[in-house]
Amino acid sequence: MNIEAVREHFPILHQEINGHPLVYLDSAASSQKPRSVIDAVSRYYEQDHSNVHRGVHTLGSRATDAYEGAREKVAKFLNAAAPEEIIFTRGTTTALNLVASSYARSVCKEGDEIVITPMEHHANLIPWQQAAKATGATLKYIPLQPDGTISLADVEATVTANTKVVAVTYVSNVLGGVNPIKEITSIAHRNGAVMVVDGAQSTPHKKVDVQDIDCDFYALSGHKMCGPTGIGALYGKKALLSNMEPIEFGGEMIDTVDLYESTWKDIPYRFEGGTPIIAGAVGLGAAIDFLEQIGMDEIDQHEKRLAAYAYDRLSTIDGVTIYGPKENRVGLITFNVDDIHPHDVSTVLDAEGIAIRAGHHCCQPLMRWLNVSSTARASFYLYNTEEEIDRLVDGLLKTKEFFGYAIG
Structure with a gap:
């Protein structure tokens, strides 16, 4: 992969922050957008905007074709x-809430179990807490190994004949490990x-085949994979989706409406009430085109090299x-730097033009498992380089020096 050619597609990267060339190491929170995605959204608004499915005029047809083309x-x-x-959603959070609210609440009862892990993002934890409270089901956790990985023996011991739902992240947004989904x-x-698979951190970085995995539901966010914010998707097996009730009601999702009763459209439309996120879907489709042009296997290998390089370099500090x-x-x-708060680390790095994330990363139970209140996180994507990791290492050494620690 020609990294310099890839970087040319991202206009935001070609700027200075606080007098330094920008080093963007926060793609796990939200990736940057290539020109083709920005242009696709602009083109939709400039040339094709209309509501979808409802009109028979030319713009309505164009918009519908673009929206449904993105679904394909x-x-x-x-x-x-x-x-x-x-199903198009606002993102992973909305997709997981849909499954927890529509599917889990309809099948779970007292004595049943919902199984998750302590590493889950709040978006794949709180919905199951609420589903368990609403149904009387028991919420159970697969324990983690000391390095934060999942043992299949522990999965076997935790999941029982009473388990109705297992919901696990494919890739932890804190630990970075790929789980055996x-x-x-x-x-x-x-x-x-x-x-149920939380695919927010896996979909941007590796080839995903839901039929090979055989998962029943899979959630993703467009903004983490070069797409716009406010758009995501839920994959669900047709047999399951067809028997689920919608949780949002209004226009677009109905078949017939009488004064006291209504019926719903077939899937996927019964779950997309109201005017959908048309421009977001168009942008997500363009993002997929961009990623596939580069190649998901190429992206995966590039990131693995960066992760190994970063791990080795940070380990020397x-x-x-x-x-x-x-x-x-x-x-x-x-990571954490001894006795320096992650927010302070992030602040010093920002002064050097380096953007990282600091905080609990919407994983408070995992922070407690790690016995920390927060951490710093550097995340890499297809547009990052080893030279930028060198900049990160230099910035961390300056951070230590700033706070009075010996360099080493």
């Missing part, structure tokens, strides 16, 4: 069996449970603690 691109990108298995799915299915496994990780390094 997402389906192909995930290897879904059919486009109607793709296909194997966990198999265990869930052997026990009669459905498998005295007082730096790195969290998560060394092997089998995506381009993400979460």
